[in-house]
Amino acid sequence: MSQKVLLNSKEVTIILHRLACQLIEKHLDFSETILVGIQPRGVFLAERLKQILENEYQVPEISLGYLDITFFRDDFRRTDKPLEANKTQINFIVEDKKVIFIDDVLFTGRSIRSALTAIQSFGRPSEIELLVLIDRRFSRHLPIQPDYRGRQVDAINGEKVIVSWKENDGEDVVHLVTN
Numbered sequence: 199m200s201q202k203v204l205l206n207s208k209e210v211t212i213i214l215h216r217l218a219c220q221l222i223e224k225h226l227d228f229s230e231t232i233l234v235g236i237q238p239r240g241v242f243l244a245e246r247l248k249q250i251l252e253n254e255y256q257v258p259e260i261s262l263g264y265l266d267i268t269f270f271r272d273d274f275r276r277t278d279k280p281l282e283a284n285k286t287q288i289n290f291i292v293e294d295k296k297v298i299f300i301d302d303v304l305f306t307g308r309s310i311r312s313a314l315t316a317i318q319s320f321g322r323p324s325e326i327e328l329l330v331l332i333d334r335r336f337s338r339h340l341p342i343q344p345d346y347r348g349r350q351v352d353a354i355n356g357e358k359v360i361v362s363w364k365e366n367d368g369e370d371v372v373h374l375v376t377n
């Protein structure tokens with residue numbers, strides 16, 4: 199196995215600030231907007247963006263929820279292993295709000311397709327956007343594209359993009375791993 203650094207900690211910080219500014223351009227004070235981190239790993243990115251927006255750009259408190267998609271995946275019956283769901287926590291009304299799905303890596307688009315189904319249980323948002331740190335180009339199985347992307351990456355099928363976060367993994371870094 200070999201691994202190459204795609205983004206180091208400084209680059210991750212710069213990208214997070216850019217994404218935060220792009221969100222402010224569109225969502226201003228976030229009064230009609232809800233951030234939704236896709237479980238499990240989109241939550242780290244969503245929390246980080248909330249922190250940056252509130253602490254560094256003085257946006258008033260932003261609504262942040264977590265959405266688990268385990269049982270909304272179209273392949274969940276195909277596994278023999280018992281599936282373990284993560285927490286879904288959406289403590290506010292999404293009806294007529296602008297929802298931003300946040301995930302670390304966009305690959306086939308199937309997770310986001312599942313998230314679109316899962317969010318329906320909480321009402322009908324006025325719109326749903328997608329923000330990802332890494333957009334794996336040419337990998338999509340579905341017509342799903344991000345509205346905000348940190349970095350576009352060409353990775354071939356045997357390769358994997360791994361995003362690590364300081365609070366969970368000790369360091370902010372993105373690796374391209376080849377088996």
Ligand SMILES: O=c1cc[nH]c(=O)[nH]1
Pocket residue numbers: 303304305334357358359360361
């Ligand atoms: O490369 C990939 C593809 C999907 N999910 C990841 O975390 N990395």
